[in-house]
Amino acid sequence: MGAEENRRQKPSLAVIGTGIAGLSAAYLLKDLYRVTVFESQARAGMGAHSVDYVSNGISRRIDIPLRIFCRGYYENLFALYNHIGVEIVTSDHSGIFADEAGRVMLHYGNIQWGESQISYLKGRSWLRPAAWTLALQSRRFFARAKRDTGQVGLAQISFGEYLQQSDPGQAFVGTILLPMLSVTCTCDYSAVLAYPADIMLEYLTCGIHELGIMSAAKGVEDIVPRMLVDVDLRTNSPIATIEPAGEQLRVVTRSGADQCFDQVVVAAQAQQAAAMVSGFDERRALLNRIPFERSSMSVHTDQQILPAPAKGLSPVSYHVPHGSSRAEVSVDLTKAIARLSGQETVFQTWNPMRRIAPNRELARVDFTRPTVTRDSREAVRALQASQSQPGNRLWLCGSYMAEKIPLLEAAVDSSVAVAEQLGAAIPWRAGTAAAN
Ligand SMILES: Cc1cc2nc3c(=O)[nH]c(=O)nc-3n(C[C@H](O)[C@H](O)[C@H](O)COP(=O)(O)OP(=O)(O)OC[C@H]3O[C@@H](n4cnc5c(N)ncnc54)[C@H](O)[C@@H]3O)c2cc1C
CATH class of the missing domain: 3.50.50.60 (FAD/NAD(P)-binding domain)
Structure with a gap:
């Protein structure tokens, strides 16, 4: 036949x-x-919003959104990418958290140690007792979350209720945990808190900190035709x-x-x-x-969104104004994504709350995303x-x-x-x- x-x-x-x-x-x-x-x-669809970025005589395609993943949580995705021959590389997503005035509350970096990553306080955070408190509360929270994962009953309570019960420290929750999860789930803090506790803990304890973040080396334009x-x-x-x-x-x-x-x-x-x-x-x-939330993503070269001091920053900058319903998060793509490293600084900002100079904006895309x-x-x-x-x-x-x-x-x-x-x-x- x-x-x-x-x-x-x-x-x-x-x-x-x-x-x-x-x-x-x-x-x-x-x-x-x-x-x-x-x-x-x-x-x-996966590549529908990508834009071309030309600088320093180099032209590269930027995926919107940037899609990162990690071992430990993405079993099927790794197997699929492996099967269709997608090359995977590690990506540094260490961060800096700043308040509404651009004051740095916590700044950390990651170093690779064999197969694992170790986080450390960076810059002036090393000297700030408040940053040490955040780091300590973070450590305690993740240690407890690891012990609690898999316990019966977590599916019956929300992540917000779990946080009330485990009391990891308000500073850590408001400054780090909720801003990080609001960008991971691209939703308001209230929607993060409404997630079933077991689903959130399974993600937080999958090894994301120890095993590090990864991305497809050549982006979506390499992935889509393979499928x-x-x-x-x-x-x-x-x-x-x-x-x-x-x-x-x-x-x-x-x-x-x-x-x-x-x-x-x-x-x-x-x-x-x-x-x-x-x-x-x-x-x-x-x-x-099935509930869903709306948000937008801007790709731009406006460095005004960086917290002071703008030198030596980690790739991910969290802008966490007091009383806001979600964070604004900017990734310096030239630091996080190896194939863009030779180009002029370019950012992907999720939930831009502050003005981005129109002549510095390459694209702005609106998304919807389910929550649980x-x-x-x-x-x-x-x-x-x-x-x-x-x-x-x-x-x-x-x-x-x-x-x-x-x-x-x-x-x-x-x-x-x-x-x-x-x-x-x-x-x-x-x-x-x-x-x-
Ligand atoms: C800003 C942002 C950042 C993200 N970052 C990450 C990340 O770093 N890592 C990660 O793992 N996940 C990330 N996600 C989540 C990830 O993008 C989604 O989980 C994933 O896209 C879901 O894929 P999907 O195929 O279910 O849906 P979608 O990607 O939404 O695909 C649905 C498709 O259906 C098409 N469609 C809709 N209606 C019709 C119609 N009537 N007729 C024909 N076609 C239609 C749409 O155009 C679209 O192409 C992010 C999401 C957002 C919004």
Whole structure:
């Protein structure tokens, strides 16, 4: 049988969305199905917002957002990147925390010690008793969190309740812990505190401090084509509805074009998926229970956002005004990302609260991102149960569909689960048919 005839004999499957969930689902299912991928934007979603940055005669593409990860929490992502040949490098994300007046509250660096990283106080922080108190409270908090992780009952309380019970010190919580987690989860402090405690502790104790931060050496433009193999990609194709059509599902674009598929994987965010699924009222109601928050990211060269003194800073600067609902966080990409190191200083600032000079801004992008509560977790479990019903043809994946912080790992985890339910073997899982 020829390759084209073989392809035509396979059942048809649509994937909606090309974030990492959609890309990994398409990649894992392409051998069993004739896969068509729909994306509303002009480029595959993971790389849809990237910008070119030219300085010092060098041109490099900057991913927005920058996607970092670590060993210990990103098991599926590492396995996937390894399988498709993505090169991974370490990335320094040590930080400096400053108040509304730019006064430094804590400044730390990281040194590599074999496979591990060790943090140390930097600059004048070494001389400030308040910085030592923060460092000590941090140490105590992480030691206790490690002891508490896995304990029964943590799923029944929020992270805020856990902090009240464990009392790690207000200064540490307000200055370091909440600002760090607000950027990790890209949400307000109140949403961080509403996370189930077990999910937050699992992340905080995964080894992120000891094992360090990593990123894909060549960025998204190297990753996306490795996953879009043997599929029919349709960009600029926003999907309006997905509805039952006999033994199939009909996928209708906003321009009115329609096509029927044997299976449909919706890999858009929950609120986007809810707007698409027609005739699936129960699932729509469950999807509408997944909360999400909005935030924006600026890529710019405006050094005014740095705390004083601007020399010798760590790559990540936290601006933590008293009484604000989330931090403003700037990453100096030339310090954090090896492939940008030869260029003029350029920042990625999440949640810019202060003015960034318009002539220094390369891009500003708005995002939505799911958060997790005890209620959303119940909704996700009900959605997972609905996919296990015999004859199901509508599948949901995305970072909200796993019991984890909605990061890249949760997105890949969810697409692995859907691919397995659709009969695909997961190449990096021992014992599955495709393990070769
Ligand atoms: C500012 C920021 C920084 C982040 N940094 C990190 C990080 O450093 N590390 C990390 O692990 N995670 C990070 N994340 C989280 C990470 O980006 C998400 O977990 C990941 O993108 C989720 O992937 P996804 O495929 O589930 O969803 P998405 O990436 O949101 O993809 C959904 C896709 O569906 C498409 N779509 C939506 N509606 C339609 C429609 N009607 N028709 C067709 N297509 C549609 C969208 O255009 C999009 O391409 C960050 C998130 C943000 C917002």
